[in-house]
Amino acid sequence: MKSIQISFVVNGKAVTLSSAPNRTLLEILRDDLGLTGAKDACGGEGECGACTVIMDGAAINACLVFIGQADGSSVETIEGLEDNGNLHPLQRTFVEAGAVQCGYCTPGVIMASKALLDENPNPSNVEIREGLSGNLCRCTGYVKIVEAVRMAAEEISHA
């Protein structure tokens, strides 16, 4: 197995690294770059969404991307959301609405929510649920998550 050279942008910073090709974007983010927000909660089946990050503007499961496929891309993770110590509106409304319990799903849910709001700044509750249908949460029952996304949408559109 020949290792490969990858250059991509992570949270605005250019990264170049060499890796075995059978590692996923999720493994590289967590193990090589120390960005442990995105998580593996289903064993990399694409079923849970805990590994959701934004790649070239789209919410994707980082467990289903071999690292070579991320070459040349721009990746945003939960760690890149805060701005000089100020939380992103979604991070704040998730806390305010009580949409975080154990927190294991939260980074993935917030990144999926960000991709949704980037594309549709004023989603209905149904659109929020549909946009988050790939993100499982075993704690909250989703009601407060939907509320948090709606609060963030209102805040962003009034900003």
Added chain:
Amino acid sequence: MLEFDFLQPQSLAELMVALDETGGSILAGGTDVIPRMRSNLFSASTLVDVSKIGELSFIEERAGEIVIGALTTHAELMNSEVLRSANPALVDAAASVGCNQTRQRGTLGGNLANASPAADTVPPLLVFDAQVRLVSSDSERTLPLIDFFVGPGKTRLGPAEVIHTVSFPRLTGAWGAAFQKIGKRSGMAIAVVSAAAAVVLDETGKVSDARLALGSVAPTVVRSPKAESILQGQQPTPKLIKAAAQASAGDISPISDVRSTAEYRRHAATVLAERAFQQAVDQAVSLVGA
């Protein structure tokens, strides 16, 4: 994770060379390949990543023919204005694949090559008599999509052959098309049964063309000639649509598996067939004389 070498051609020409030189396997969106590799259901000494080949990602209309590149994602299919006007059943089917994350990566070519009897894009393509174009370094052929599938996970794709495009003619006149799917839950679910219908009406409102395809009820997605012939040349009354839908049971051979039972599938197929036909007829009726 299994070991493999990784190649990333940037063009179709480079892809052909890579496949010929390595005998490698194609990786597109990876939504089927990666979970299968992780469960040791699939291995390859070389993976040839096609995800950077922009020339295979497009949706175009050429002289009444809709042409879709194999690398087009489900997200692109569901957001296409051309497809919304030419094949709304395909738009609805693409929108029902997995979740947003799956649709952003998963491609049409991967969905076809995977040859699952539950593949959502297949029924809406079969009711438009779609053709698939396959290319390799020394050959190029086009075959009816229905002949491309041999059985679960089996296709006529040769070694070093690539799905290039899928195409189908635009329907004209008073027509309608619809897709229906039942899964174990409303979101993120593989089809337990799926159905697509397309109907064309003549100027008197009689059916001049009726097509029905059913998924997850046979080794491949199937058309139902029995159902189609009942509607052909007739006024599509609700009663006749029901009779046609019932007749589709004679064209399927469902099995019981982890997702459902044969009995349930047989019943659900006729229900979905009826809904899909009715929805297609309702659209077509609104266009008669228009």
